[in-house]
Amino acid sequence: MSASLSRPTKRVAVLAIALSSALVAAGCTSNDPATTPAASTQQTGSDAVSDNDAPGKKVVIGFSGPAADHGWLAAVNKSAQDEAKKYSDIELKSAEGTNDASLQISQIETFINDKVDAIVLLPTDGAALTEVATKAMQAGIPVINVDREFSSPFAARATVLGDNYGMGVSAGTYACKIVKDKNIANPVIAEIAGIDALPLTQDRSKGFADALKACNQTVDNRVAAEFTVESGEKQASNLLQAAPKIDVLWNHDDDQGVGVMAALDQANRHEMAFIGGAGSANAMRWIQEGKMEATVIYPPTQAADGIKLARLIAQGKGLSDLVQVEVPNRIVLNAPVVTKENVEQYLPLGFES
């Protein structure tokens, strides 16, 4: 085919292809909101003055996480990839995200056979992946466990966890503050949880209830959605009928929060202080607009932190801000509350749901 084209035509064709692909590339990057948080972490990442970021020994890191079927999980995977790209000494082997524990086990087995230098693992189910992670550790490969904890301490060299219980505590404490500030006598406090069967949901609810206990309050109405927009709308619609007046509403997850907000708009019920969870960009924009009171962050940067720790461990470095020369075994991230006062600071970390 191409042989039959005359030389000038061919040159024009090549130019056209190059131009159009450049346009496509430009279109992709400019539309991609996830580049913003990456850019900002780069700035904040240089807070500590140390030579840890200087290129060191080349390390191969294997990364495996769940399927990104949810805004938060997509942000987790994306931030891990972006973090790895910042270091010239990291070669990231990223396995396709999956929700199938047995597939994830085989991914880790492949990493062991490939003799990677470290593995960062966000398991679909912590208990199910413990066995294979232990095997990797015995083969001398440090495993960094992210978000969902293994059932054995021998399965991981370091563990980075979001604080689900702490998220509930933050939300509950903030709810108490609202009740106290507004001086509400008999407040109606409602909760829209995520998937009830998951330990993380149970932890969040327990933290919320415990924090409310501190100000002698309890959850009056509770429903559980499924982390989807549709389920959030459905559960919220019914909840609004169950409670004709709500003072504080905590919704565990900002992805399903889009549906919750739709239900509040539909019923024209904005009398309550609406608190979210996870910290999506949507939620932060609502906070700016005054449609939402606050949201509790559940950091989507955990896997990115896992990648950084994996690099330090594989290179034999420590955390520069600690006196101890080794990377700690366990890091539990904070669950801060984002309100109108500090939303500008957190907006760059907000993920698009």
Add this chain to the structure above:
Amino acid sequence: MSADVTKVDQAGEPVGGAASGTTPPTPSGPPVGGAASRREGGIAGFLNGPVGRNAGLVLALVLLVIVGIITAGDRFASPENALTILRLGSVIGVVSVGMTFVISGGGIDLSVGAIVALSSVWATTVATQTMAANYHWIVMVIAALVVGAVCGLVNGVLIAYGRMAPFIATLAMLAAARGLAEIIAKRRTQIIRDRGFIEFFGGSVLGIPVLVIMFAIVAVVGWVLLNRTTFGRRTLAIGGNPEAARLAGIRVQRQTMYLYILLGVACGIAAVMIMARTTTGTSTHGTLYELDAIAAVVIGGTLLSGGRGTIVGTVLGVLIFTTLTNVFTLNNLDTSTQAVAKGAIIVAAVLLQQRVSRTRSG
């Protein structure tokens, strides 16, 4: 079992000519199964009317309502709550009406939830929304309906002309459509910017939400189509006995294809409704709709093996499930308890329905 079924058929809804055996239906012929001749006035007419035929379901719904009133009082019995129940039931209701046609035509469709997801995503992409902003939000509605219809067409062609089992063909569509929805949306939630769209479908006419009106229209059109037209009689005929239907001159393959397209369009309508409810389009919409729709259709009294279908029963089935969730939420009961109750209701409603039908026909 099958003897019972035949009795039910002759006592109640119009059934496929194949089920009554001797007289194959002709397109111009009278409704088969004797429903017309039994439609007299008085108590007999009432018993054979929509209420009588679905006595078990009506009883279940009334019981639920009574439980709701006793346990939640005014919060349950308020007009707003009634409208909330109807609004929440309307999306799955539209899908279930479409599903009634496919099931009574002897098929099944497992891909409805995935088609709803794909339609909602396609109708809310940046490209579609830009077009909608330039012309009118009707562009989004058309996009959803066309995507639904095309998915239905693919299902229909694979099943009718490709001779694939409906279960397998639609299982393939379930996987493929949701996968495509994820690819298009990049697993993001696409927010609808067009206020006109949200305000129209989220609004009310004379105090009744537009979504509920849409469900009512779909249900009425579905009822007329199934019970009063040759299209409906052909559907029941191919569901009852495709071979007899073919001998009677019905183009079985074409009719089968039409049924899946019809359901696809219903999914498109449902996608528009869910878009209005949530103000978004995303690949997670319509999760497990296939099971909810099949459950509503089957407890409604439509035969899973085909040949008998009831739109009124389907609507009652949808209302029972939606009311159940509402009553449970008003009483602050958790989702696990709801799931157990849902299972119990399915069994109870079907048993009640069988008992009522048997006493009347026996």
